[in-house]
Amino acid sequence: MSDVTTKTILEVLGLTVSFEQATGSTKVVNDVSFEVLEGETLGIVGESGCGKTVTVLSILGLLPETGTIDSGKMIFEGRDLAKLSVEEIRKVRGSKIAMIFQDPLSALHPLLPISTQICEVTMLHRGFNRDEARLHAVRMLELVGIPDAEKRIDAYPHEFSGGMRQRIMIAIALSCEPTLLLADEPTTALDVTTQAQILNLIRTLNPKFKTSTVLVTHDLGIVAQMTDRVAVMYGGRILEIAKTSDLFRAPSNPYTKALLKSVPDPSVGRIEDLYQIPGTADFSVVTHGCAFAPRCNRAEQSCREELPELEQVSEGHYSRCHFAKEEYLSNQSKH
Amino acid sequence: MNEKLISIRDLRVAFKEQSGIFAHAKTTVAVDGVSLEILKGEILGLVGESGSGKSTLGKAILSLVKKESGEVYFKNQEVASLDHRGVRSLRQATSMIFQDPYASLNPKMTVGEIVAEPLSTHKLVPAKEIPERVRVLLESVGLSSASEKSFPHQFSGGQRQRIAIARALASKPEFIVADEPVSALDVSIQSQIIKLLDRLRSELNLTMLFISHDLRVVRIIADRIAVMYLGQIVELGDAQSVFENPLMPYTQALVSAIPSLDPGVALGRFESMLPDETPSPTKPSRGCRFSSRCSFALESCRTEEPKLTEIRPNHWAACSRISSSNPSIA
Numbered sequence: 001m002s003d004v005t006t007k008t009i010l011e012v013l014g015l016t017v018s019f020e021q022a023t024g025s026t027k028v029v030n031d032v033s034f035e036v037l038e039g040e041t042l043g044i045v046g047e048s049g050c051g052k053t054v055t056v057l058s059i060l061g062l063l064p065e066t067g068t069i070d071s072g073k074m075i076f077e078g079r080d081l082a083k084l085s086v087e088e089i090r091k092v093r094g095s096k097i098a099m100i101f102q103d104p105l106s107a108l109h110p111l112l113p114i115s116t117q118i119c120e121v122t123m124l125h126r127g128f129n130r131d132e133a134r135l136h137a138v139r140m141l142e143l144v145g146i147p148d149a150e151k152r153i154d155a156y157p158h159e160f161s162g163g164m165r166q167r168i169m170i171a172i173a174l175s176c177e178p179t180l181l182l183a184d185e186p187t188t189a190l191d192v193t194t195q196a197q198i199l200n201l202i203r204t205l206n207p208k209f210k211t212s213t214v215l216v217t218h219d220l221g222i223v224a225q226m227t228d229r230v231a232v233m234y235g236g237r238i239l240e241i242a243k244t245s246d247l248f249r250a251p252s253n254p255y256t257k258a259l260l261k262s263v264p265d266p267s268v269g270r271i272e273d274l275y276q277i278p279g280t281a282d283f284s285v286v287t288h289g290c291a292f293a294p295r296c297n298r299a300e301q302s303c304r305e306e307l308p309e310l311e312q313v314s315e316g317h318y319s320r321c322h323f324a325k326e327e328y329l330s331n332q333s334k335h
Numbered sequence: 336m337n338e339k340l341i342s343i344r345d346l347r348v349a350f351k352e353q354s355g356i357f358a359h360a361k362t363t364v365a366v367d368g369v370s371l372e373i374l375k376g377e378i379l380g381l382v383g384e385s386g387s388g389k390s391t392l393g394k395a396i397l398s399l400v401k402k403e404s405g406e407v408y409f410k411n412q413e414v415a416s417l418d419h420r421g422v423r424s425l426r427q428a429t430s431m432i433f434q435d436p437y438a439s440l441n442p443k444m445t446v447g448e449i450v451a452e453p454l455s456t457h458k459l460v461p462a463k464e465i466p467e468r469v470r471v472l473l474e475s476v477g478l479s480s481a482s483e484k485s486f487p488h489q490f491s492g493g494q495r496q497r498i499a500i501a502r503a504l505a506s507k508p509e510f511i512v513a514d515e516p517v518s519a520l521d522v523s524i525q526s527q528i529i530k531l532l533d534r535l536r537s538e539l540n541l542t543m544l545f546i547s548h549d550l551r552v553v554r555i556i557a558d559r560i561a562v563m564y565l566g567q568i569v570e571l572g573d574a575q576s577v578f579e580n581p582l583m584p585y586t587q588a589l590v591s592a593i594p595s596l597d598p599g600v601a602l603g604r605f606e607s608m609l610p611d612e613t614p615s616p617t618k619p620s621r622g623c624r625f626s627s628r629c630s631f632a633l634e635s636c637r638t639e640e641p642k643l644t645e646i647r648p649n650h651w652a653a654c655s656r657i658s659s660s661n662p663s664i665a
Contacts, residue, residue, distance in 0.1 A: 047521035047522065047523060047524075048521055161612050163612050164612070191384040191385055191548065191612075191613075192384070192548065192549075192550070192589060192592040192593060193384065193588055193589060193592045193609045193612075194384075194612055195592065195594075196591075196592040196594075196609075197609075199594070218521065218522065219594065220522070220596055221593065221594030221595060221596050222594045224594065224595060224596050224597060224598040225594040225595065225598065226594075244598050245598050245599065248596065248597065248598050258523065259522060259523065260596070262522045262523050262525070262526040263522060263526075263551065263596060264526070264529070264551040264552055264554065264555035265551075265555075265596070266550070266551050266554040266555070266578055266593070269554055269555055269574070269575060269578070270555070271529065271530065271533050271555050271556060274526050274529060274530060274555060275526060276523070276526045276527045276530055277523035277526070277527075280491045280493055280494065280524065281491075281521070281523070282491075295523075
């Protein structure tokens with residue numbers, strides 16, 4: 001951010017998404033703005049229902065039928081993705097912007113061999129003929145660590161393990177050397193040891209393809225290890241956004257602080273030190289104030305009535321809290 | 336606290352899987368010769384990757400799946416030899432909490448009925464006193480007594496898990512198998528449930544087998560940790576010892592694969608990754624099960640099966656490359 005030469009790949013401005021429900025329409029993403037810089041990994045972290053997945057689905061125009069983008073812009077290569085026609089967004093999807101989903105088994109077509117599923121992307125977007133596409137697919141599979149790729153390319157998804165399927169998803173996603181990779185909980189369905197392999201793979205491949213990444217996760221450990229910057233979401237809004245190192249060193253929003261203290265710290269290993277955020281995240285209640293106020297330990301009357309703005313606490317570090325500055329400064333007294 | 340509540344000897348559980356009409360049934364050995372003791376009042380954490388057999392072991396202890404061989408003793412009584420009445424009292428003295436509170440609660444029963452069912456089944460309290468007991472149970476897990484008239488779908492995941500815990504406690508069990516009880520929950524809710532289970536454990540003097548794939552959670556709640564790999568216990572010891580000084584290369588890999596919360600320190604941590612993935616339990620290798628992925632494996636590891644040995648006081652490992660005189664493998 002301080003680096004003026006860094007190019008902005010994606011700029012999301014005031015994105016607001018609502019879902020039609022039997023009880024009326026609910027705002028799931030509310031005035032969300034962020035940018036993704038060239039080559040960086042931006043993490044979006046939050047609990048279920050906070051709007052993190054809907055945010056990335058909106059970017060690719062993949063919202064379910066009940067969801068609509070009410071307002072906001074998503075500027076990518078000079079165009080607003082929200083305004084593109086179905087045909088136009090299809091050209092972007094899979095070529096310029098690719099996505100990896102949580103569950104590779106349901107993201108891959110069960111009746112088609114892997115070869116077809118990788119080749120179709122490059123044949124469609126890069127104009128490869130069948131032989132070129134197959135050659136390229138084998139190279140991609142080797143790159144993501146599928147052993148014996150030349151033979152395995154004709155196997156079907158069910159013949160691979162969960163970790164291998166996620167590798168195949170990554171191979172498909174990177175086939176067209178996308179500018180932007182959206183990864184929605186890419187390792188949540190995997191074991192820790194496999195997760196480490198996949199995260200490492202994403203981390204080594206992205207610089208190779210100069211791909212920027214938006215990584216959606218609920219795991220703060222993955223955020224710490226994988227991202228350059230991070231946005232913390234709650235109740236459809238960004239409550240804090242900062243460089244990852246700044247966020248962990250000087251969290252400036254009560255929600256971020258509470259979340260960090262809620263993760264069991266193995267080096268302490270004492271249950272008494274584990275923080276518990278009271279209550280549950282009920283996002284169905286419409287509030288004029290801060291969505292976290294009902295569960296926040298320092299909330300005052302003003303928090304329930306008035307929505308705080310995203311306030312800058314230090315360079316590139318913003319917090320949506322009436323006490324953002326105080327929260328930021330309280331970290332320094334600790335050190 | 337050193338009194339044994341449960342002891343398991345050489346337990347083996349196998350599943351047969353028919354893949355086609357004419358094909359030979361494949362046998363998957365889910366639990367392969369496990370011997371283990373669970374002490375009264377402790378929380379024993381059981382960790383391992385998916386397919387390691389940890390859930391099956393938990394169910395086999397409660398005789399919810401059929402064992403092939405071996406013995407499970409609950410308070411010095413062999414579970415398989417129990418008669419009908421014995422099984423009933425075992426069911427009363429033990430219970431289970433499942434991972435998914437969306438699937439484990441009957442959607443057509445009210446919360447009150449769900450929690451009351453074990454009470455009436457085991458005739459633990461006179462019918463008249465059941466409503467009062469249900470209220471007490473719900474309050475003990477942090478739910479208002481007003482919730483008894485509601486149905487499970489009206490609650491969030493964390494609240495449902497509280498309902499499941501209230502049901503598990505209804506029969507006043509001495510022993511609970513908690514199978515991934517917080518894995519489906521968000522971080523902030525997860526810490527609520529962990530604290531609840533810990534409080535209930537000390538209030539009710541419960542003994543618990545806490546199954547989880549999340550070492551961070553197990554480290555904080557368990558007194559001892561057992562590590563499972565392809566149906567076998569490969570390491571066992573005090574939680575702190577296992578976590579801070581893991582002996583087995585497999586446990587070391589598991590611990591190092593946890594993404595650290597410190598962005599500064601740990602960028603190199605994934606370097607100590609395991610190659611490949613867990614091999615299929617239908618084709619167990621001879622010798623040490625882990626030898627195919629172990630970077631320290633010798634030829635002998637592939638032929639000789641290591642025994643769980645006490646390497647340090649109260650810290651056991653099944654690895655032929657380490658011994659009490661030489662506890663470090665590298």
